[in-house]
Amino acid sequence: MRYGRVLRSEREDPAEPQPARDQGVEHVRWFSRIPPAAEVVPSPNIWYHQQAYEVENRAQDVDGEIWRVLRAEHNWTAADVLDIGCGDGYHLPYFARDARSVLGVEPHPPLARDAQRRVQDLANVRVRKGRAQRLPADDASVDLVHARTAYFFGPGCEPGLREAERVLRPGGSILIVDLDVTSEPYGRWMRTDLPHYDPPAVERFFAAHGFGCRRVTTRWRFADITAAESVLRIEFSAKVAQQAIADVRRLNPGPGEVTVPVGYRVHSRGKPTGLVLPGHSAASPDSPGSSSTSPRIE
């Protein structure tokens, strides 16, 4: 999944719409170069290729494995849910089925507007323009903070972790979904485009901030190879997309539906419900490594 690119100039406002990028431009991912303090992490996939990203979202996790893990970590029935970096709101209606309320927060104005449009008939969902580092939500006002492939990619996301902790009620949870760059074949394509990305370092970062980590194996399923190709082309550089398309064709030799195995990680951290006594540390972004639950990697 393509997470970002270097901003072309310091004057460029990443939150404002930019013209679609030529696929030939250098696509350098945020992992390696974007300064940690970057306010908004550029997402060329959904910013400039929203239609293809909708195809991608529909194709993702067709067996509902991520949802199962999320629900096992924190059941949001009758809860107040916050989705940070909600994009055009694809996941909001799913939470809204069972949640008491859902708040989607998105910094990129055109996406925030489209997310609003998507949920306009859902009485328990709101969308606000905002960013992870300064959430438009009151202290202790939500039970579950969710972010999927958005902003929380490891070192540099501490301000967002602090904000998530601020808005969480005691007993609440932060659940962060990102791609497992060590899984095959999708992870291999990502690693080729992201030679400096260090998956163990990212896992150490989350563990040091009190998160557990569960690996989830999923399938993406597309109606046909054309749909799969349209998505691979927005996620990878031209060269890697070509390789990925060749691999996917090999995995799916016949006509019709196309599936691609894709691994994810779910990083989860609970906020303690009761008093924390001296010597008994609570999970807090300001006290890395201190957690009320043992970090685990599965």
Ligand SMILES: C[S@@+](CC[C@H](N)C(=O)[O-])C[C@H]1O[C@@H](n2cnc3c(N)ncnc32)[C@H](O)[C@@H]1O
């Ligand atoms: C790859 S998209 C994922 C969108 C959505 N979560 C989904 O799964 O469909 C990443 C999103 O994070 C947003 N984003 C970038 N920087 C952010 C920040 N600082 N705070 C919150 N969201 C941010 C982007 O604008 C983009 O919509």
